[in-house]
Amino acid sequence: MEELNYNIEKYFDKDAHIWDQFLQQNTVNGTFLQSRNFLEYHPKGRFVDYSYIVYDKKGHIAAVCPACLIVNENQRMLISHQGSTFGGIIFGGKYYCEHKIIEIIKCLEEFWKCEKINGVELRITPDLFSQENCAALEYGLYYCGYQDYVEVSTYIDYKYYENDILRNFEQGKRTNVHNCLKAGLVLRELNTDEQIAEFYQILCENLQKFGSTPVHTLTELLEFNNSRLTEECGFYGIYDEEKMLAGAMMFYFANVKVAHTQYLCALQSYYTLSPMTFLYYEMIREMREKGYEKISFGISTEQYGKKLNFGLTKSKEAFGGKHTLNRTYWKELI
Structure with a gap:
């Protein structure tokens, strides 16, 4: 050397x-x-x-x-x-x-x-x-x-995605989307502190089921939206008239044209309507319209990649998702 x-x-x-x-x-x-x-x-x-x-x-x-x-x-x-x-x-x-x-x-x-x-x-x-x-x-x-461990992550590359988004979905997901469209659900961008607070409440309720809390506080999300990350993040909600049923926080990696779903959540009381499926559909559509080449849905693993959430992975695959690996390297020095 x-x-x-x-x-x-x-x-x-x-x-x-x-x-x-x-x-x-x-x-x-x-x-x-x-x-x-x-x-x-x-x-x-x-x-x-x-x-x-x-x-x-x-x-x-x-x-x-x-x-x-x-x-x-x-x-x-x-x-x-x-x-x-x-x-x-x-x-x-x-x-x-x-x-x-x-x-x-x-x-x-x-x-x-x-x-x-x-x-x-x-x-x-x-x-x-x-x-x-x-x-x-x-x-x-x-x-x-160095040694490594791997985690599996799911994403969609629009280059290999059919223009008709629903043609990429499995039949059950297509049915969910059609039902939501018939019910009149719509996507809206969240801009106000009150809207983001409503989204955050749904997120906390979702994570509470698993004994968890969001990585970020509401104050931090508001700071992202209002000042610190105005170009790098966005918030969205699925609405039934004026009621928010589901929501998403997106990170925008403009330099590589990738949008990442940082948080996705939905009201459990509307489970049978499946607003979460409609949220995936709308985010896939919206990010493609914004010019992104890929959309990332994040990892489905825990415990340094040794535990796979099969249900979550299968759900992401049902939207036409493909897989990539996230790697962490480690070494003892002294």
């Missing part, structure tokens, strides 16, 4: 501008989810931010690594930033070739060892949200001794 050509520095608040500028202009696998604008909606103290910036010898940013530190029983673990769904090491385009990827990984590891980091876990950006596929990074991590 040639002499290491990179300098590693820890991220500080003063670096926010150059970090976000790098993400917006130069990366192959960066999204708004790794921007400081997004990560820093979390209140101070929720996480221990332990992010890094990789500079080349000329002082240009080659990569960034949004990360957090977790200390447990004297073990110092570095993990992909807890404020984002995925991230790992985000590379600039001119540095996304195998020998540079491997060299940057090795440089980071040497720095982490000096920081007494015992182990690393990196949730890399999936192919679906990257401007280039992740094969070079995946091999680089494998070459450097």
Whole structure:
């Protein structure tokens, strides 16, 4: 291996501008989810931010690594930033070739060892949200001794989707949609705080069945909609006249033309009408009309991919969904 050509520095608040500028202009696998604008909606103290910036010898940013530190029983673990769904090491385009990827990984590891980091876990950006596929990074991590676990995610690629949306659905889903259309259900975009609060109430009731709560608070969702992520998120509701029966929160990854269903929910009292099926139908239609090339429905796995929700996966497949893998890499350092 040639002499290491990179300098590693820890991220500080003063670096926010150059970090976000790098993400917006130069990366192959960066999204708004790794921007400081997004990560820093979390209140101070929720996480221990332990992010890094990789500079080349000329002082240009080659990569960034949004990360957090977790200390447990004297073990110092570095993990992909807890404020984002995925991230790992985000590379600039001119540095996304195998020998540079491997060299940057090795440089980071040497720095982490000096920081007494015992182990690393990196949730890399999936192919679906990257401007280039992740094969070079995946091999680089494998070459450097990382192990991985995988989670299965479902999406639709409109390029392989029939124009008549219902022709892609299984018969049961088609029947559900026809029944909702006959009942007069309609899709509306949610713009006001009151509408989003109503959506959030339905979401909380849905998750309560599973002993869970939303990742985001209502206050955070309102901040996304009103100021922080005005171009990157949207809210929608399925209505029976003036009553909201189902709702969705979407994330927009405009740089790769992918829309992602962050939250989907429906009133359980209207289960027999299946407004959730109609919500899927309308979001598939709406995102295609907005010019997106793919729509993502997220993962259907738990416990590091070892547990598959067969019912959820089957339901997504019934809309014509196909599968891709989300990978997380880990390694013990010291």
